[in-house]
Amino acid sequence: MDDKQILHDLLKFHGHYCWAGVGGLRMGLTALRILGVQRTGAKALHAIIETGYNHSAGCFADGIQYATGCTLGKGNIERNPKGKLAVTLIDKKHNKAVRVAYRPASALMQKIVNAPFTRKRGLGIPPDQIPKEEQEEVVNLMWEAPEQDIMLIGPVTDREWQEEEEITRLVLCEGCGELVAESYMRVVNGKPVCMDCSGYSV
Ligand SMILES: [Zn+2]
Ligand SMILES: [Zn+2]
Incomplete structure (x- = not known):
């Protein structure tokens, strides 16, 4: 991924460095590309995320919000909580949808699990108390990984969208x-x- 500006912007918005937030950003960007749509401040898109409550990697949701423009405030993001890092992005205008899920290749998974950042997080150390270069290491692992090493991209499917009256x-x-x-x-x-x-x- 060449353009790091959106990565820096996400990390600033999100408030700390983490792999799950960056994973959400990448999967959100991929979903946009597959559907052939742009991030939007309007409500042309709707996201359904599968992360649940009170578990690690919940930061995935912020990456999805930042990538797609589907936000809690606009009400065009919702949870189908299954504890998974996955998103279904719906193009409401064309009634199309795609599901993108985090499915790491084992080599990448090992690198993330063994990274000092991840081990320290496992000990309960807050992200901002971990050295910057160790934070950047896991962010870069997610940002630079080939798509097929981190995600499963589903088929584009028909998805009829009924907008609820506001x-x-x-x-x-x-x-x-x-x-x-x-x-x-x-x-x-x-x-x-x-x-x-x-x-x-x-
Ligand atoms: Zn995070
Ligand atoms: Zn009152």
């Missing part, structure tokens, strides 16, 4: 005065209130 109205809660999306408001004694002020749990 509720655009925001209203003020008569209890706390905070701004709330209308679909989350409740009515108590004839007054519109937020979930916190309603006393209801759902």
Whole structure:
């Protein structure tokens, strides 16, 4: 990979150096290329990631967000939690999708497992307390690996996309005065209130 600018930008956004974030970046970029689409700030793409909660390598998700422009804020990324470093990217305009999954060649896997960075992370040392050159070593392993050594690229498939209607109205809660999306408001004694002020749990 020649253009390192996006790698530097990702690492700055993500906040630390790690192989999983870089893996997400590479797999996101590959998914874009396979679908023949560009990263977008609009909602033309939708990503479904398979990383779960509270496990290592969750940083993969930030790489996907950065590569594709599918973000939590726009709501066009979601989890299908299976504990895997995989993404299905959907081109909503053309109703096409591709799944790209992390499937490391054993030689690369060994290099990453044996790298000082990985061993120190395994001992619970935070990434920012590991020497810079050791951080860069694992980042470069992921960034420079041939595609076939790190990922499995699935076929492009037809994927019909039904866009859910976005509720655009925001209203003020008569209890706390905070701004709330209308679909989350409740009515108590004839007054519109937020979930916190309603006393209801759902
Ligand atoms: Zn990370
Ligand atoms: Zn309230």
